[in-house]
Amino acid sequence: ARIRRYKWEVKYEYKSPDCYKKLVITINGKSPGPTILAQEGDTVIVEVTNKLLLENLAIHWHGIRQIGTPWSDGTEGVTQCPVVPGDTFKYEFKVDRAGTYLYHAHYGMQRESGLYGSIRVSVRDNFTEPFAYDYDRSIILTDWYHKSTYEQATGLSSKPFVWVGEPQSLLIQGKGRFNCSSSSLKADTCNTSNPECSPYAITVTPGKTYRLRVASLTALSALSFQIEGHNMTVVEADGHYVEPFVVKNLFIYSGETYSVLIKADQDPSRNYWMTTNVVSRTPVNTSEGLGFLNYYPNHPRRSPPTDAPAGPVWNDTAPRLNQSLAIKRVFVFKHMYQTDLKAHHDFIVTPPTTSDRVIVFLNTQNEINGYRRWSVNNVSFTLPHTPYLIALKKKLHHVFSQTPPPEGYDFVNYDIYVQNPINATTTSNAIYRLGFNTTVDIILQNANTMLAKNSETHPWHLHGHDFWVLGYGEGKFDKNVDPKNYNLVNPIMKNTVPLHPYGWTALRFKADNPGAWLFHCHIESHFYMGMGVVFEEGINKVGELPSSIMGCGETKGFGKP
Numbered sequence: 001a002r003i004r005r006y007k008w009e010v011k012y013e014y015k016s017p018d019c020y021k022k023l024v025i026t027i028n029g030k031s032p033g034p035t036i037l038a039q040e041g042d043t044v045i046v047e048v049t050n051k052l053l054l055e056n057l058a059i060h061w062h063g064i065r066q067i068g069t070p071w072s073d074g075t076e077g078v079t080q081c082p083v084v085p086g087d088t089f090k091y092e093f094k095v096d097r098a099g100t101y102l103y104h105a106h107y108g109m110q111r112e113s114g115l116y117g118s119i120r121v122s123v124r125d126n127f128t129e130p131f132a133y134d135y136d137r138s139i140i141l142t143d144w145y146h147k148s149t150y151e152q153a154t155g156l157s158s159k160p161f162v163w164v165g166e167p168q169s170l171l172i173q174g175k176g177r178f179n180c181s182s183s184s185l186k187a188d189t190c191n192t193s194n195p196e197c198s199p200y201a202i203t204v205t206p207g208k209t210y211r212l213r214v215a216s217l218t219a220l221s222a223l224s225f226q227i228e229g230h231n232m233t234v235v236e237a238d239g240h241y242v243e244p245f246v247v248k249n250l251f252i253y254s255g256e257t258y259s260v261l262i263k264a265d266q267d268p269s270r271n272y273w274m275t276t277n278v279v280s281r282t283p284v285n286t287s288e289g290l291g292f293l294n295y296y297p298n299h300p301r302r303s304p305p306t307d308a309p310a311g312p313v314w315n316d317t318a319p320r321l322n323q324s325l326a327i328k329r330v331f332v333f334k335h336m337y338q339t340d341l342k343a344h345h346d347f348i349v350t351p352p353t354t355s356d357r358v359i360v361f362l363n364t365q366n367e368i369n370g371y372r373r374w375s376v377n378n379v380s381f382t383l384p385h386t387p388y389l390i391a392l393k394k395k396l397h398h399v400f401s402q403t404p405p406p407e408g409y410d411f412v413n414y415d416i417y418v419q420n421p422i423n424a425t426t427t428s429n430a431i432y433r434l435g436f437n438t439t440v441d442i443i444l445q446n447a448n449t450m451l452a453k454n455s456e457t458h459p460w461h462l463h464g465h466d467f468w469v470l471g472y473g474e475g476k477f478d479k480n481v482d483p484k485n486y487n488l489v490n491p492i493m494k495n496t497v498p499l500h501p502y503g504w505t506a507l508r509f510k511a512d513n514p515g516a517w518l519f520h521c522h523i524e525s526h527f528y529m530g531m532g533v534v535f536e537e538g539i540n541k542v543g544e545l546p547s548s549i550m551g552c553g554e555t556k557g558f559g560k561p
């Protein structure tokens with residue numbers, strides 16, 4: 001195993017990702033930032049210097065479980081104090097499983113200003129993956145706002161509430177195309193011939209097969225991704241191999257990663273469109289994401305002769321639920337390895353058949369003292385000033401509420417199809433404490449928002465673990481019936497999973513990773529509005545905390561020696 005070292009400088013710069021000029025957070029001058037390339041078992045060391053002038057910083061390594069290094073999870077308020085302007089922070093962690101992962105800001109709503117990138121972990125030597133391809137490529141899909149993060153966050157926490165609205169455009173690998181002529185913007189602010197916003201092109205050699213790693217880090221949008229004239233075979237999801245299935249369009253939610261195989265087997269005399277479009281929310285003038293599948297030797301900027309294909313209709317939930325249901329785990333057998341790999345976690349393939357604890361999370365939108373919030377079991381989450389990991393380890397029990405949050409909701413009487421009638425919502429920073437090594441089931445239950453006849457898609461992401469996805473369903477979860485249909489044979493393991501409108505999603509995980517871990521909706525504004533919880537497990541097994549994560553709240557005294 002090797003050590004991969006990176007030195008990053010994070011700052012604001014004027015850029016035009018979708019042809020509109022605004023402040024973008026860059027890493028070493030780029031957004032998306034550099035791709036971290038490593039091999040299973042390697043150690044990654046990233047030294048980040050905060051050159052943002054006026055903002056704090058924290059970077060999360062999305063999908064990396066941080067086994068033995070919970071302080072490197074990069075979750076401000078949970079695992080560390082923020083990195084203040086001028087400071088340098090060192091993240092160090094092991095990438096213990098091959099797959100497609102991400103990194104992104106985890107301070108306020110900073111992620112959507114452009115601070116994100118890919119982590120690609122290749123398999124160990126002598127390991128044969130369960131599928132073949134010639135080349136490996138990565139893209140990240142995002143949505144893009146012209147208002148600053150600061151303005152958006154202020155609106156969300158104001159009375160009256162100011163919603164962020166729909167994004168102005170969709171980006172593919174940091175490039176998009178806003179329709180500059182739709183507004184009276186001057187050419188120095190918005191210019192569609194700016195090369196900075198020329199569509200992202202993936203160049204392919206005719207006849208070859210490509211593994212395309214597709215990830216989404218949208219702030220809000222659920223997406224459909226498609227490549228004109230090419231089917232995609234899904235083979236990996238969140239670092240786990242999938243029983244291959246073919247799609248024309250891939251639905252992808254913020255925080256998810258997939259690998260698809262595509263064969264460059266179409267007419268090689270031209271290029272093809274790659275597009276993304278919004279699903280699950282009413283489209284409001286969001287410019288679709290456009291990129292090129294560039295057949296060598298055509299020019300990578302040559303537009304395809306066709307119109308960009310329209311994606312699926314936005315408001316049809318059924319095909320999205322069907323894709324979720326189609327994702328099954330393919331097993332990786334020991335004989336695929338020619339080396340001794342006792343530590344390889346992929347061998348734990350099937351979930352325990354029973355769980356020790358079932359927690360139901362009802363997802364609702366509420367109003368608290370006139371402030372619009374999201375809640376779980378009527379509790380809207382707030383972060384304490386002292387990060388949980390430090391508070392728990394140092395037994396600073398007064399820094400967050402010790403009243404345990406609710407394990408469920410009024411199951412019998414709650415009507416998930418009406419505008420949320422509950423006004424008794426509270427905010428809290430209390431956490432769920434899990435017995436170490438116990439098996440925990442989480443049932444995510446969706447409901448109507450405060451708008452009539454409206455339920456949203458929420459991609460839930462768990463830090464520090466992968467979970468088995470036991471099932472999805474429509475309507476209200478029935479604890480007497482639905483568990484009988486759980487997939488205990490070949491459920492996929494993931495770290496991010498969608499909760500579909502008016503539906504439920506059931507997960508199982510083992511609380512076997514000592515630390516404090518966030519579980520939250522990956523929609524930036526939803527988490528900001530309280531849509532999350534924190535789990536603690538095995539805190540007494542956490543090693544000595546590095547002093548670099550301290551210095552804020554009640555940890556001031558624990559800072560530098």
Ligand code: C2O
Nearest residue numbers: 060062255461518
């Ligand atoms: Cu990718 Cu807590 O986030």
Ligand code: CU
Nearest residue numbers: 458521523526
């Ligand atoms: Cu959400």
